[in-house]
Amino acid sequence: MTESGAPVRLLVDNDTGIDDALALVYLLSLSHVDVEVLTSTPGNVAVEQVARNNLALLELCGRTGVEVAVGATAPLEIPLTTTPETHGPQGIGYAELPAPEGAVSPHHAVDLWVEAARQHPGELTALLTAPLTNFALALRKEPRLPKLLKRVVIMGGSYYYQGNTTPTAEWNTHVDPHAAAEVFAAFEGEPEDRLPIVCALEMTERIELRPEHVAELGRLAGSAEAELVLPEDPEGRRSTAANPLLRCLSDALRFYFEFHRHYDQGYLAHVHDVFAAAIAAGAVDYRTRPATVHVETGSGLLVGTTVADYRGLWGRKPNARIVSWNDPEATFREVLGSIGALARRLDSAGG
Template sequence: MTERILFDNDTGIDDALALVYLLSLPQVELVAVASTPGNVSADQVARNNLALLQLCGRTGVPVAVGAAAPLEIPLVTTPETHGPQGIGYAELPPPSGQTARAGAVDLWIDAVRRNPGELTALVTAPLTNFALALRKEPRLPELLKRVVVMGGAFYYQGNTTPTAEWNTHVDPHAAAEVFAAFEGLPEERLPIVCALETTERIELRPGHVARLAREAGCAEPELVLPEDPPGKRSTASVPLIRVLSDALRFYFEFHRHYDQGYLAHVHDVFAAAVAAGTADYRTRSATVHVETGPGLLAGTTVPDFRGLWGRKPNARIVSWNDPPAVFDEVLGSIGALARRLGGDRTVPVR
């Protein structure tokens, strides 16, 4: 069965890996990609998306640029986390023959109206575009087949403030509007929320990159080792593997700098696997409140699992996942795609 996905992202290293994973799946039809500011500006996100689509031979997928900033607060980006272009040390040639269109919000609405009940919305970015689309088309929760969101931290330490996860912290007002739009709908229509307590379990390590290189058929897999000098570039023989290795090396170094180990939490890859139907997981329904006021708790997400607020649920929060199975699936699929692409794509070697 084909899974038709509208992907809204802020590419972003883990967004890039999630996008490549979706492109590797024959059962997934990527209907469109909407670009939201977060890790980098919306224009840079769109350039990254177009370049990755070109690298993977999928230039026919429409890409649109979304809102330039969050709904009510200034935009903050993360060059220290994902690099100034959002893809770490990776270098991609400018996309040729395709440009990003304006109006990601209209893309959202047009795609869903043309395909009622058929599309899964996957959002691995701040929820800005989704919130703006809901303002113009309040029926989106009923018109979408499913919604999968990467965001939030529920009774779990945040990765941006002590209590807030990055995506909800960037645009808490948008997150609050999106969750409010689903309150009271049947459980099967509630967003599936992949929050930090499960996405931080998807810990990608250097051995995974070496395995990916082997799956792709690289003659001399480039190992990403902790003792290598910062910024060392991959020499893998397959261009897609070089790009992913160089991007992930930056992410490894970032996590090590903050004493989390030489690893990368690839949050968005798990959300992509949920949207594609390739990951096992369990959920708990809850009413989610997003703190929108200024101050130390801005962007904090609080769940009511027991109905103590007297409100109906507005989300299904993932409570369990299987990281080894996720990596078996994702690395095998991306490796097969890289093997099919081979060395035909032009990416600079340093």
Template structure:
């Protein structure tokens, strides 16, 4: 049986990290990608695009534009699946805007996505660099499930796997019981967790679920702090009493685009009675993958519901081994939001200042 009473703490090491990122960009995915670009010890091996917040082609356009904006235009961007494994794609223009990046209008990238399929890139990279790569998954798990079908040894080939998804004994954000990424493609999530059954605990995916990612709640004061750290000429004020849709005039381009994204996200959260704030789930997962965050985990066997219509995408964690099955995940049970935001402001602010 798993020992439910003993969370395992992890201290940040900031050792060099080579990351394969799969995302559905998405405002919080965008912040995660910008953060990774700000980390000198992070190598972005590839950024692959999964349908979710927007269609896969738009995800790829967002990724290309953000990488160019952040000075990482040499990072390959690829597209894999165009839809979930078995259910129709549902996107979220009300949450992230029609292009997935709120009010931001990013300059179009000067290149296009890679001609090769995302799954091929993942498998090829993992085989070429066994034990070196960290998989960071901030989207529905469609592409990763397909990669596991193509190369079942991925759990052994990867150094670490970090997933943003699910909610365990915690209210969902899409249905009463289901988190967005898992609800979009529950069948893929079920396949991914099953693929890790029997792995030693240190190889199990680290799962950043809603109960800890919703603690990473960004407020207008954090936007102001980012702008100050970036050296903006004027304070950047994104305030609840301002007109909806107001566009930033920040002197720093990266701050301006982030501010326009976050204003949209603040307005969405307020519309759904969550206050003028934003849960930036994917940034926290990125800091875990970059090994720049403190967190603690508990091993569990994860079940993803794929049959009952009202419970589709619901995730259940057996922390005590009552099912008699091996653990398939290490679920984050604790984090430190104040430290997370200090890290975000310092690192992304410095990147924005460097880029001018």
């Protein structure tokens, strides 16, 4: 179902990340969405770099009033693993963002989330596109969060589907499986409409962004550039698009395309977090199935594996609503159209 156009107030936690960056830009392009707090979790890159990326992207999009905070600096119980081979050493591929002028909040991410949820019960949607470390810590501090939040949307896990980090585990869950296990345990027994909406790999890998999508974005933004995403280029050339936002996204996505091609998936990019953001914004159709999720934390080879009991075989109550259907074409129409409109507005404001 969708609630397109209805006001949405978001608490966003990410680990920016190329697809996190595209998801954030999309959210900032929506007039009906208010990102109230943007918190940073270590994952794709270290948390300090995540926060710098978030600040720089906010400024690039003309949105400087959003508080950016740092939470945990490492997973709950295991060492941090980052992915420079997937997202580049700074997390944004080949893109080069100016050093942000704004500063990171002096407040801890967990404190901001808990305070916001207590002050605005039933009004805030939590969007989590990173390992669930910060959210697990917030639940420890305020166990009533499942009741205080309006909705929770999680990108993570894979259910009876090949993992993208190990044969059975998805990246976000693999980075901090203990946090993911705590989060799902906190929701067990809640009414179905309060269970987190889980966007797992079997749905997010259907959101395959290709070079023609970037070309379409350029067209929608009014760019004169015929080719924004170059093929693999040993000379390291960057996009020459006049629009800074398009230039940033094009250079980031080319790195992501090359990564996917290196692993024999084609010259494309699975923009996982974009789909989760569109659900949080109430802008796309989807269907879900209630399930009881278990996260494996003990077995070395299977750590981070997520298993869904859809049939109640464990005799436990559901703790998640796992997305079972989406519409990739409609998702790209929504996302590209909105980001293209933002790029046009930024050009007009700059001119």
